[in-house]
Amino acid sequence: MRGRGFVMNDFTIIRRSLSARRLSTVFTSLSVAVAVALMLLLLMMRDSGRAAFERGTGNMHLLVSADSDPLTAILNSVFLAAPPRRPIEHAKFEQLARGPWEWFIPTQIGDSYQGLPVFATTPEFFTKFKPDPQEPWKLSTGRFFDKNFEVVLGARAAQETGLKLGDKIALTHGMPMSRTEGADGAAVAAPHVHDEFKFEVVGILQPTGGAHDRAVITGLTSAWILHAHDRREKAEHEHEHEHEGAADHDHAAHDHHEELTTEADLIDSDRKITGIYARVITRPGADSSAMIPVVFNQLRADPSITVAQPTQEIDKLFRIVGSVDRILIAMAGVVAASSGISILLALYNSMEQRRRQIAVLRVLGASAVRIFRLVLAESLVLGAIGAAAGIAIALLGARIVASEMKARLGLVIEPAITPTLGFAVAGGAVLLAGAAGLLPAVVAYRTSVAKNLRPLG
Amino acid sequence: MGNEFALDIQELQFRYRGTDALVIDLPALSLLPGEQVLLKGGSGTGKSTLLQIIAGLIDPASGRVTVAGQDMHALHGADRDRFRGSHLGMIFQTFNLLQGFTAAENVLAALMFSDVPRPRHRARVQELLGSLGIARPDLLVEQLSVGQQQRVAVARAVACRPAIVLADEPTASLDPENAESAIELIQRTCRETGAALLCTSHDPVMVKRFDRVEDLVKLHARAGVRDE
Structure with a gap:
């Protein structure tokens, strides 16, 4: 005798019942799966999106820039969204630097390399600022820059460009795809490559998950020299124009300009700073200080600058986004409720066809409670199948969303289903299915044996 | 009392809820272990109802039904279901x-x-279906012929080695030839497994196959009992 069909237990009954209504089983568990996947995706994205934003600000207390508002300041100078429209005057920087700072690091963005932002700063950025409050920068290879015309690549910048230590690159003045207004507010020529200055790759950072991962990081002085060179070139152009008159000059052809700009040529207006990362002095081991609000309020009174507390701005951002994802989560809740109803209907409708089967099982010795449990278990199984499929869909969906976010926004999110989240959502789905199975189970419990055994016809 | 009987019924009365008329009024009916009894009576005489009362599927108004020494209606809920599954x-x-x-x-x-321990299930099913000539126990029942389905139904009824098998018009939907072999099969299987058999039928042909035939209408005590 063959083995098939020689096992009979509650699960056999549930399995046969589910496969007898295969189409309905597929669709009801699919509806649970969609609800679970939606819910998980939204929660996952919210958590990892928040984590991605929180990763960027590290151990900075305040950000100072000349942007129009604090949130823009954070998005521009920390998440490198776009170059700020106005720089901080150099005299202002020197004035501000005299505050109660543990460190006060000037930064500048505005240049690019193959579409990646160039982040110009001082070596203190690597030694004092930590991208994660607990984790300082770590190199995966090479060293931090200590001379002009050296660059350190963020992990993703290195990955995307394929650059290695010792490679020489030319930076582009300006950002492609971004507004063509310079940091000084004046319109500048279309982005152009400064072939005359070669930057050497001296280090590659380990990934942090923050926006700096996609930055090409170089010394502030080097960036200033690029600007100074532009300024001098322009002046020379005008000079030549005065002499030669009508001749049309190709701006990119620098062959007439033989003298390279050096640090000695810098004047104050070249020394553009677009953002300052600052940390107030704290007691050893403490992350916060009572001085922060005092300094914050003092700086806020200065109309020429904008000061932002990164944690507050990110909270603000997530309050805006939060109301949207509350709506989305509520929608996922509605999908979950409707999947519960579809389980209820599927089982309830099947009860009509199963009255006879239930009556027979009762004659064979199954108690009413056992029948109740069978139907309830069946809906739990539907819920569990749906939850498992939902988790799979969510994981797949998260990978797709994450790679889209990376490709389109450059935002690195690492969506992951934490065990807590997974159990909570999957458990919720199974419980919902169980609740949906209660009414059909009660109908099954109350099915009259005597009435349903009568011969048909 | 009643311990020596496979089935013992005393002073059994039944009426449908909300009605006064007695459908069943049976002073006494007993079957010895292994005994086979045909219960005659036209449709509507309460034959099916009586079998369901014996099986504990419905409760009588009064009286006592003892199966294998156990007062069926003294058991409740899951206990009664389990007893039915094990002894009937x-x-x-x-x-x-x-x-x-x-x-x-x-x-x-x-x-x-x-109550049959799970490890014995498989062997018992193989033995039963084998002796009843079901060559393909792995086929779905709807893939079997009517005759084979009948055999599966008989096998199922005696699988737990019950004290008594209740057969409700087992041959009514069969042609005379098949009816003959079906009742033959039921009787033989009950005999082989030691189960008593209480079979209801209104088919006169069945009468000659049973040593003991009872007429439900005649067993009924009072004239109030419905008779068509």
């Missing part, structure tokens, strides 16, 4: 097999709710 077998005119399940699973279903 039922065969129906329409077989009432579990559709969508194999022949073997149908018989196993009778064992899974009984």
